[in-house]
Amino acid sequence: MEHTRVSARELAHLSQEEEVRKLRSELESSRAAKETAEALVAQHSSVAAEIEAKAAAACAEAAAARAEAASLRATAEETSAELLTARSQLNEAQQNLSLAEEKVTAVQEACNTALAQQADAEKQLLRFREASSRETASESNRLLTDLTIKLAQAEADTAEAKSQASKSNAEMQLLQSAFADARCELEVVYSLLSNSEVVHQDAMRHLKGTIRDRELGMAHLRHLLERLREPPVPVKEDEDLKRKLTADTPSASTPGIQSCLSLPSLSSVSSPQSVRTVKSKPTPKEIEDRKKRWSANWH
Numbered sequence: 001m002e003h004t005r006v007s008a009r010e011l012a013h014l015s016q017e018e019e020v021r022k023l024r025s026e027l028e029s030s031r032a033a034k035e036t037a038e039a040l041v042a043q044h045s046s047v048a049a050e051i052e053a054k055a056a057a058a059c060a061e062a063a064a065a066r067a068e069a070a071s072l073r074a075t076a077e078e079t080s081a082e083l084l085t086a087r088s089q090l091n092e093a094q095q096n097l098s099l100a101e102e103k104v105t106a107v108q109e110a111c112n113t114a115l116a117q118q119a120d121a122e123k124q125l126l127r128f129r130e131a132s133s134r135e136t137a138s139e140s141n142r143l144l145t146d147l148t149i150k151l152a153q154a155e156a157d158t159a160e161a162k163s164q165a166s167k168s169n170a171e172m173q174l175l176q177s178a179f180a181d182a183r184c185e186l187e188v189v190y191s192l193l194s195n196s197e198v199v200h201q202d203a204m205r206h207l208k209g210t211i212r213d214r215e216l217g218m219a220h221l222r223h224l225l226e227r228l229r230e231p232p233v234p235v236k237e238d239e240d241l242k243r244k245l246t247a248d249t250p251s252a253s254t255p256g257i258q259s260c261l262s263l264p265s266l267s268s269v270s271s272p273q274s275v276r277t278v279k280s281k282p283t284p285k286e287i288e289d290r291k292k293r294w295s296a297n298w299h
Contacts, residue, residue: 048228055221058214065207093179104168111161118154
């Protein structure tokens with residue numbers, strides 16, 4: 001009878017030890033789940049810091065894009081001012097060319113008049129030479145002297161007209177070369193302006209697209225940051241598990257059960273329900289996939 005009691009007691013002790021081992025395994029799994037949850041919270045904090053850094057970089061890039069757009073606008077305005085100046089210079093050169101052409105025309109008319117006067121003087125000289133044989137020598141000499149003076153004056157006028165014509169031709173050539181240079185410069189300015197307008201439009205479209213992409217990325221990052229800043233679900237104690245362990249744990253006077261007294265307290269262990277709540281958060285693989293998607297959208 002005593003042997004039967006001892007066997008029953010040993011069986012009870014063995015069953016209690018088995019229960020204690022199960023409870024210990026549950027406590028270890030709860031501790032591991034709690035450590036996993038803490039690691040996920042730390043990882044979320046690092047991801048939030050990285051998102052904040054990317055948002056700051058996006059703000060800096062948007063500011064740089066706006067500054068570049070302002071610089072392109074200033075360059076376009078400066079090019080327009082240079083074009084207006086070139087147009088005014090071209091108009092002035094055209095006016096100078098018209099004046100030079102008028103001067104050349106007047107000089108050519110004066111030269112033609114002088115040549116006509118010279119021809120008339122030569123004709124009169126020939127007539128007077130023919131009439132000198134019929135008139136007195138003194139009258140012929142006087143007329144010859146007068147005609148010679150007129151002829152010399154006509155030749156001088158002709159030479160002066162020719163010199164003025166050559167000067168006017170030289171001035172006209174200079175003005176024509178200046179006009180050609182001004183036209184070349186104007187064509188260069190036109191080409192530069194057209195190229196700068198094309199570049200400005202392309203740059204403005206690129207900058208607008210960049211700013212729009214950065215703003216969308218920043219809005220997405222703010223949304224993710226707000227989601228990551230939400231407080232995690234608090235880990236609660238499992239009162240049922242604590243009461244069960246307290247009820248199943250034997251007293252210190254029972255022989256063979258002294259090892260059960262060394263179990264840790266349940267105040268710092270999370271419940272299975274809270275562990276399941278933590279496990280519902282994204283896994284590390286899902287977080288890595290999200291990082292890859294964010295990086296792909298960012299670039």
